[in-house]
Amino acid sequence: MAQKITIATRESPLALWQAEYVRDALESAHDGLQVELLGMTSRGDQLLDVPLSKVGGKGLFVKELETALLDGSADIAVHSMKDVPMAFPDGLGLAVICEREEPADAFVSNHYDSIEALPAGSVVGTSSLRRECQLRELRPDVTVRFLRGNVNTRLRKLDDGEYDAIILACAGLLRLEMGDRIRNRIPVAQSLPSGGQGAVGIEIRTDDHATRAMLEVLHHPATAECVTAERAVNRRLQGGCEVPIAAYAVHESSDSLWLRALVGSPDGTLVLRAEARGSTRDADALGEGVADDLLAQGAADILAAVYGR
Numbered sequence: 001m002a003q004k005i006t007i008a009t010r011e012s013p014l015a016l017w018q019a020e021y022v023r024d025a026l027e028s029a030h031d032g033l034q035v036e037l038l039g040m041t042s043r044g045d046q047l048l049d050v051p052l053s054k055v056g057g058k059g060l061f062v063k064e065l066e067t068a069l070l071d072g073s074a075d076i077a078v079h080s081m082k083d084v085p086m087a088f089p090d091g092l093g094l095a096v097i098c099e100r101e102e103p104a105d106a107f108v109s110n111h112y113d114s115i116e117a118l119p120a121g122s123v124v125g126t127s128s129l130r131r132e133c134q135l136r137e138l139r140p141d142v143t144v145r146f147l148r149g150n151v152n153t154r155l156r157k158l159d160d161g162e163y164d165a166i167i168l169a170c171a172g173l174l175r176l177e178m179g180d181r182i183r184n185r186i187p188v189a190q191s192l193p194s195g196g197q198g199a200v201g202i203e204i205r206t207d208d209h210a211t212r213a214m215l216e217v218l219h220h221p222a223t224a225e226c227v228t229a230e231r232a233v234n235r236r237l238q239g240g241c242e243v244p245i246a247a248y249a250v251h252e253s254s255d256s257l258w259l260r261a262l263v264g265s266p267d268g269t270l271v272l273r274a275e276a277r278g279s280t281r282d283a284d285a286l287g288e289g290v291a292d293d294l295l296a297q298g299a300a301d302i303l304a305a306v307y308g309r
């Protein structure tokens with residue numbers, strides 16, 4: 001049995017928190033196991049002056065880590081599931097999904113308590129088309145301004161006065177012990193989260209059975225069921241962050257899920273919604289059904305306009 005595991009991780013404070021969480025859980029579950037972090041910078045961390053929707057989207061945060069897995073310099077890669085594309089390179093795959101932190105988006109402001117309380121003309125920072133779409137549907141009278149960078153950078157820009165408010169994931173703030181910055185947990189009906197938001201996933205080489213067995217202690221089946229349904233929506237739509245897409249599942253009982261999803265235009269003038277309930281055992285089919293409903297409502301046209309298909 002391997003007595004040492006190397007974790008490939010990005011170097012943002014949140015990515016390091018997540019990698020350290022995995023390291024600590026593995027070391028306490030397996031006596032004598034040594035776990036090391038291999039920090040690396042992804043293209044998503046370098047290209048900070050352009051929206052993700054313009055530079056090729058999701059894979060940007062995971063590609064360098066996957067290269068480290070494939071060349072053997074690391075054994076596992078720890079990701080925010082929100083940033084993990086649907087398809088994996090040959091020889092790599094997801095081993096486990098860890099317990100979800102709060103999935104909602106956070107309204108963060110030094111002046112106002114909620115989206116509703118913003119004066120007309122306020123400037124709100126986000127570069128997520130999903131957040132922009134839903135915010136503008138609710139408040140067509142506010143201005144959305146570009147905001148990227150890691151969580152700490154975004155908060156600093158807010159504090160510098162560049163924005164009246166910003167929208168972040170609650171999960172990142174809570175993990176970094178900055179929950180006091182959350183002025184308001186935006187109800188999911190107002191800002192439906194991204195598929196996988198708040199969940200951490202671990203990618204490995206698919207033939208590395210010894211490592212997979214050691215990761216099992218971190219697997220959280222209930223989270224994995226929800227994230228599976230959410231990711232099935234994105235997979236069926238074949239959409240990344242170039243289009244406003246949200247997908248969010250919760251358990252209604254131990255064996256049934258309620259999945260909601262939406263596709264929209266960035267300016268929030270067109271927002272298509274679909275939802276369905278289904279068995280946890282068939283989370284993929286649940287997600288595909290909701291995606292098909294969206295496609296039938298006209299999501300196909302939105303996607304075709306963006307991706308030229």
Ligand SMILES: NCc1[nH]cc(CCC(=O)O)c1CC(=O)O
Pocket residue numbers: 080081082083151167168169171172196197198199200
């Ligand atoms: N795209 C960046 C990213 N990836 C995961 C999180 C937050 C933590 C999570 O969703 O697990 C964030 C920042 C944010 O959206 O505020």
